[in-house]
Amino acid sequence: MKRAEGGPRLQRKLLAWLLGPLFLLLVLDTAAAYWNSLRFSNLAYDRALHEIARELALHVKPGAPRPQLELSPGEEALLLLDQQDRLSFRVTAEDGTVLGGDASLPAPQQAIPRNGQPVFYEGVMHDEAVRIVAAWLPAGNTVVQVQVAETLHKRQRLTLEMLANVVLPQLLLIVAATAVVWFGVSRGLQPLQRLRRAVSDRSHLDLSPVPLEDVPGEVRPLVEEVNDLLARLARTFDFQNRFVADAAHQLKTPVSGLKAQIELALRETDPERVRHSLAQLFISADRLSRLVRQLLSLARNEPGALDTVQLQPLDLHAFALEVSMDWVPHAIRRNIDLGFEGPDEPLMIDADRDRLRELINNLIDNAIRYSQEGGRVTVRAGRAADAVKAELAISDDGPKIPLAERDRVFERFHRLLGTPTDGSGLGLAIVSEIATLHGASITLEEDTDGIGNTFTVFFRMRT
Template sequence: MKPDAVKAKGNQTLRSRLMRLVLIPLSVILLIDIAGSYFVVRHVANGVYDVELNEIARELLLHVTREGNDFGFNLSAEAERTLFLDEEDDVYYVIRTQTGNLLAGDPTLPVPKQLRPGKETAYYDDVFEGKPVRVAVLRGQPLIHPAVEPVYIQVAETQVKRGRYMRTLLSQVILPQVLLILIAGFLIWRGVAQGLAPLRRLQHEVGMRSHLDLSPIHTKDVPGEVEPLVGAVNDLMTRVDAVLGLQERFIADTAHQLRTPVAGLKAHIELALRENDFSQVQRALGHLYTSAERLSRLVSQLLSLARNEPHNVVANFQPFDLNQVALRATQDWVPHAYKKDIDLGFEGADKPVLLNGEAVRVTEMINNLVDNAIRYTPSGGRVTVRIMQNDAAHLIVNDDGPRIPVEERKRIFERFHRLLGTHEEGSGLGLAIVHEIATLHNATIVLEDDVDGVGNTFTVSFPISHADDQS
């Protein structure tokens, strides 16, 4: 499947999110504008047609008369038909006195609403005979023989013309705005698409990469908002590349180191299978046991090295006493030192040396240092483990083994590095494990000549920041 065809399931795209954030406010603004336009258009339409209703009401007022205490209305039927002639709307009227007496018109028209003081004409919407109507109420006095008591003239008109006029005005006002919103939405959509084009190119570039290609992603043409993300991905790939490099190196070194002991085991097995003499078979089995023991130690050290890689370790530091850890580790090596006639000693500090770290890994580091010292110290020699504290906590291992040349002291902690001229068998991993554990604890290792001029001194110094306050 091509990268462009891969769709995120359940995740909203950035384009749709941007479009929603832009178009929803625009749509809300359009709805508000439509509502506002409706009220404006309605006000305009009422203003136009309310004038006609007011004129009809005033014309009716001209035909109201008063004789003594009696009101009259003298509009002829023909004049009435002419006044209310309308091809689209029905017009109704009624004339009442202030006391509610009917003078003329349709008595079924509802009683008009009260006019505010000082207002001569009022307009309102109502329903008559099931149809919406616009009503004008005129309060006035007859022009001929005016009376103190006013009359009320109601003129009601259905809203066919008004509705058509409002729809015409609304279409003229709203359609351009809707069209403008649609054009703006299209332009925004196109603009967002062009703005996201660098992200699509970046997606294509990453998607087409081989799983083995961990080179940095080019940040050219990458938007500034995305550049920190690309930088973080590049940093992650750099770290992944380093870890994979270490793993490849470990696998290659392991394959190389295991090849020789496995071949030796096969040779001894073949020799044992060919022998008929029981004593020779026993001798071959003895060699097999020795080879298997070396292979077991090599595998154990390889696993230890992989386990203590700083990139692979999730540290769980706890307070512990370096004095007690070093003492127990040294005691475990007394039988091995006794077999080689080596004087193994321990000199602890005057008080507990508390560290924050992993006691198990520090024990493993001490074991490798003591093992290395016993292995290379000749019979009758001395190996001493010391614990000191001043500005830092120090683990010191002295031996009487062959002096390590200055030019070799930096390489001695590399994996599988062994000094030439030594006859002791080893994998060259012990000091590499020591270096990894020291690095994990932010400690430093110094290799110097022994103070008595014979052998070597390994000093592991833990910074004071890793030591708790001592009681």
């Protein structure tokens, strides 16, 4: 069986939901760790930068008309010595005169407090980012503004080292957690993989239930529904197989009879004999047609068949009378007294009109077919003795059905031994199936007058 494209989607979703938040937390934690590392790095090196500014202020000497910066090249080189970064400075008098240093040093964007508190800010100098400290510092009897700028190399290096010390252990932990989660999810989904193989590897003819052993509780209801579906399919296929077998068995005899009559008619040269053979052909074809109709009706009314039952409110009294009237011509031809008895009130039930018509037709047909000529068939509709059910009874004058045979007459293709009347043994089986579809029950008893039988169907009345 071809595997679905894209792989096991459930596994991918589980891993995404479990590992996605971990990696999101790692990103957020990395950003927070970088910010903290940068802050601590600036705190550490800003102090050194401030100390250089204070040292520069000590080299400012009073003078006229303004103070003077007395700083030899050697002292300047020693003060600004750094193996990783380049430092620059500028000293400005109160009147704005630059006393020394690099005049291109970026000025601060905010006012510098006169109380000696330093101000730190970022800037760009000679196309390179720098960190700058600015402060008003005392120089004898005056104050001067001292600015010291430093490139960011050692700060960035310290920031990255601190970030690595914080993030790398977390990254390794998340990698280990990813491996554990991946392994756990894979092991947890193994029952589903075995279930998939159990379904994909079985034959299309195998409708046995899927084993429920080792099936996770979350999936068990789905597997139980699948097993229920397989059971319904098995019943449907079993019904189809039985129907095909029954149809083939029942059609074999009349078809063979038709072929024999046709062969006989083809050999005859006497017109009267040919006419007689054609008449027998018509009778055989009529029997075959009736058998086919009954087989189709049996298939349609079989429990589990695809044709659905449409139950609607229906007056059993009026409907039974309507169907019985259709059988009057046939009863007259057989010299049968067909009567109907019913109450003056409606008998409301829920029924499928077409199927209920089939039920009544089969019972009346069975009664007329097996009643002796000049006999009596009575159709009665009324309330049952419990007053909560409606009953439909058909009485005939046919041969009494022995007590031992009364249950078997509703089986398919069952006919009483010694019955001279032609039949297929399907009529009462169809009646039983239709009664079951309506939730009705059927009984068979000896007729009250001691002659014949009475079939009674009990329906639930509408409340």
